[in-house]
Amino acid sequence: xxxKKPVGRFAPTPxxxxxxxxxxAALLAWLAVKSENGTMLLxxxxxxxxxxxxxxxxxxxxxLDWLGLTYDQESxxxxxxxxxxxxxxxxxxxxGLLYPCYCTRAQxxxxxxxxxxxxxxxxxxxxxxxxxxxxxxxxxxxxxRIMVPDQQWxxxxxxxxxxxxNLARDCGDFVVCRGDGAFVYQLxxxxxxxxxxxxxxxxxxxxxxxxxRQMYLQKLFGFSHPQYAxxxxxxxxxxxxxxxxxxxxxxxxLRQHLxxxxxxxxxxxxxxxLSAYTPVSPQELIGEFSWDKLKKTDICLDITGVL
Ligand code: GLU
Numbered sequence: 648x649x650x651k652k653p654v655g656r657f658a659p660t661p662x663x664x665x666x667x668x669x670x671x672a673a674l675l676a677w678l679a680v681k682s683e684n685g686t687m688l689l690x691x692x693x694x695x696x697x698x699x700x701x702x703x704x705x706x707x708x709x710x711l712d713w714l715g716l717t718y719d720q721e722s723x724x725x726x727x728x729x730x731x732x733x734x735x736x737x738x739x740x741x742x743g744l745l746y747p748c749y750c751t752r753a754q755x756x757x758x759x760x761x762x763x764x765x766x767x768x769x770x771x772x773x774x775x776x777x778x779x780x781x782x783x784x785x786x787x788x789x790x791x792r793i794m795v796p797d798q799q800w801x802x803x804x805x806x807x808x809x810x811x812x813n814l815a816r817d818c819g820d821f822v823v824c825r826g827d828g829a830f831v832y833q834l835x836x837x838x839x840x841x842x843x844x845x846x847x848x849x850x851x852x853x854x855x856x857x858x859x860r861q862m863y864l865q866k867l868f869g870f871s872h873p874q875y876a877x878x879x880x881x882x883x884x885x886x887x888x889x890x891x892x893x894x895x896x897x898x899x900x901l902r903q904h905l906x907x908x909x910x911x912x913x914x915x916x917x918x919x920x921l922s923a924y925t926p927v928s929p930q931e932l933i934g935e936f937s938w939d940k941l942k943k944t945d946i947c948l949d950i951t952g953v954l
Contacts, residue, residue: 674714678933739793881948
């Protein structure tokens with residue numbers, strides 16, 4: 648029997664220069680796929696046409712090339728696929744799972760809105776049972792929400808372990824198409840990963856809580872669930888989360904001070920893939936890669952010392 652080779656993806660949002668967290672997630676996605684001779688796809692997530700720019704996409708390709716993170720194929724950018732997303736939203740409508748939501752931004756963000764202990768917003772179903780007469784009273788275009796089941800969705804994450812959510816209790820019905828007609832990330836990413844046969848999703852831990860919603864949509868559309876690996880955060884020695892605002896995180900700045908093998912060596916050592924620092928190319932790191940070696944919690948990176 649021939650084992651199926653993995654299909655992974657980089658799915659950057661071309662809204663600015665890559666930061667070190669993106670580089671780290673891209674490196675792990677690449678190593679996971681290439682260590683099993685799989686296929687790597689690149690997909691520009693440019694749904695938000697206000698924030699994203701083709702120039703940034705071009706710079707991103709250049710940065711991936713500089714890092715040596717090669718991809719086998721580039722998928723069409725999300726901005727060219729709205730008809731496809733519409734088709735999938737219509738499918739959900741045909742299943743009787745969608746309803747129009749007229750809640751304003753102010754209502755959704757009010758302090759009285761229901762939140763979980765960690766601050767996550769849970770949609771209380773305000774518009775779920777509006778009658779046609781009540782709906783007709785609004786003079787604005789609605790967003791469309793999908794009804795979620797009172798059911799537990801569990802991810803067996805290769806880094807984070809078991810993560811579960813009951814969609815009804817922990818998230819509530821969520822938007823798949825906004826009032827201005829824009830399709831949302833959860834829908835687009837599920838359709839794109841599903842249609843391109845992605846079997847492995849490696850990305851930042853900030854997206855772990857999106858996985859149950861995506862798994863629910865995968866089930867409805869008949870796509871297989873991919874394997875998930877949500878990559879830990881990079882933090883500064885004082886515990887501060889390294890963010891895009893820090894210039895030591897921006898690849899444009901880092902490229903002026905380090906070679907690609909130096910940068911990858913720093914990430915490989917901090918994350919546990921290498922026991923000591925040495926400059927290394929992604930190709931050379933393949934033999935060192937295993938999920939078991941990787942640190943599971945925040946990864947401390949002191950980059951100021953090397954710049
Ligand atoms: N486009 C998202 C980002 O740049 C990643 C989405 C994903 O990997 O599912 O953060």
